[in-house]
């Protein structure tokens with residue numbers, strides 16, 4: 682990484698410094714976004730920045746940068762087309778007041794950081810064999826729609842998944858599927874595609890929204906409604922969606938095959954639509 686952005690300046694990463702009093706460090710008091718780019722062009726930049734505004738508003742933080750400034754900062758981090766595929770990670774915390782107190786003086790300047798990292802290309806085995814998940818109770822807080830940097834429960838869930846040889850943990854609360862530790866979840870039962878509805882229990886994923894848009898535009902019927910855990914377990918197909926991992930077919934869940942145990946036909950269709958959309962982003966057509 683050549684440079685990152687911190688509080689108004691671009692600098693080499695080893696020159697970037699923040700205070701130990703930073704509220705992100707002491708309280709996890711901040712929000713973040715992860716935005717993918719292909720060939721130097723962002724996929725979903727505006728919806729990601731809209732979601733950032735919503736997360737900031739929930740924490741009663743003003744957005745420290747104007748939308749236009751965000752666009753130019755983030756574009757500089759990924760370079761100009763044609764550039765490698767990268768995502769930007771950006772984070773805003775409530776800043777570093779002199780005292781450690783849950784209440785923070787309103788005059789505190791936020792800390793703003795952004796950097797770009799390469800997107801790892803998907804392994805060919807994903808489309809051939811799919812990925813493995815485990816299920817666990819959703820032990821997180823009840824404001825899952827906020828993209829908060831307080832992620833310790835998700836860190837625990839991803840660790841449990843890795844220890845079980847799985848990619849992701851799909852969580853459930855009161856018998857209903859919520860989402861993955863770092864992804865949204867879709868299920869296919871017969872010819873019905875469904876995903877849990879937006880609300881306080883899950884992050885409104887930008888990839889989730891794009892998958893639904895592509896489904897709608899191509900005549901794939903879907904429902905946004907609660908998904909009982911038994912429906913997940915009995916599904917013909919299960920998918921995960923996230924900005925850096927795209928749409929993934931889940932073929933094993935808690936050590937049992939999902940459907941035939943291979944990526945399903947509807948996943949192949951949505952993945953083709955998604956790959957086509959990405960190609961259009963890369964060419965600057967969307």
Ligand code: PLP
Pocket residue numbers: 715860861862863864865883884885886887888889922923924925
């Ligand atoms: N749900 C959670 C908890 C996440 O952390 C993420 C992404 O990191 C998602 C869903 C997917 O969101 P998006 O598609 O906007 O990347």
